[in-house]
Amino acid sequence: MNKPNVLVVEDDAPIRNLIVTTLKTHDYKYLVASNGTEAILEASSYNPDVVFLDLGLPDIDGIEVIKNIRSWSNMPIIVISARSEDYDKIEALDCGADDYLTKPFSVEELLARLRVTIRRLSLMNKDGNIDETEYINGNLRIDFSAGCAYLNNEELKLTPIEYKLLCLLANNTGKVLTHTFITGKIWGRSWDNDTASLRVFMATLRKKLEAGPDSPQYIQTHIGIGYRMMKID
Numbered sequence: 111m112n113k114p115n116v117l118v119v120e121d122d123a124p125i126r127n128l129i130v131t132t133l134k135t136h137d138y139k140y141l142v143a144s145n146g147t148e149a150i151l152e153a154s155s156y157n158p159d160v161v162f163l164d165l166g167l168p169d170i171d172g173i174e175v176i177k178n179i180r181s182w183s184n185m186p187i188i189v190i191s192a193r194s195e196d197y198d199k200i201e202a203l204d205c206g207a208d209d210y211l212t213k214p215f216s217v218e219e220l221l222a223r224l225r226v227t228i229r230r231l232s233l234m235n236k237d238g239n240i241d242e243t244e245y246i247n248g249n250l251r252i253d254f255s256a257g258c259a260y261l262n263n264e265e266l267k268l269t270p271i272e273y274k275l276l277c278l279l280a281n282n283t284g285k286v287l288t289h290t291f292i293t294g295k296i297w298g299r300s301w302d303n304d305t306a307s308l309r310v311f312m313a314t315l316r317k318k319l320e321a322g323p324d325s326p327q328y329i330q331t332h333i334g335i336g337y338r339m340m341k342i343d
């Protein structure tokens with residue numbers, strides 16, 4: 111993909127300028143919007159590759175912008191939240207946002223989030239869609255038709271729930287999945303007990319998957335929010 115086009119939605123001019131300057135310096139194309147109505151208009155008119163979306167907008171809530179865009183597009187949305195409460199980020203992710211940045215953020219963080227998202231995009235675009243029979247990421251391979259996962263060509267001895275969990279994360283590589291989303295998909299409901307169970311299953315899955323449990327390569331933890339499968343280069 112050459113020169114991704116990034117839509118920046120932010121009503122705060124200094125922050126908007128910081129993002130735009132960063133994008134310009136790093137050779138990205140960009141569009142800007144300073145409220146939710148403009149954001150929806152720009153997104154539908156120009157179909158950008160990635161959207162940076164501030165949640166606190168003057169006209170409509172950022173969450174409504176996500177819902178609107180998600181009703182017709184899967185374009186990656188990275189939420190920017192000034193609010194420190196995890197609740198907003200979780201709601202945004204559950205409404206279909208892909209990732210988040212918390213204000214104040216550094217230019218490095220901004221670029222890192224953008225790189226993860228663009229890797230995810232190129233992964234999806236490579237063959238037009240994600241291969242439905244096999245998943246390969248670094249040394250991890252999942253054979254969906256056989257229902258088996260392999261690390262360095264050795265079969266991982268996974269329980270049915272660990273396998274389900276691994277497939278769910280793999281099918282959403284690069285995207286932050288919330289506890290509620292994961293437990294809803296695994297157990298078909300989401301109670302506090304399920305989040306506690308999820309932690310246990312995630313710990314055992316990681317013990318089998320990660321070489322160093324203290325430096326996970328595949329599954330990234332977002333404390334209080336959820337987990338993400340990283341794309342390994």
Ligand code: CA
Pocket residue numbers: 120121122164165166167
């Ligand atoms: Ca704002």
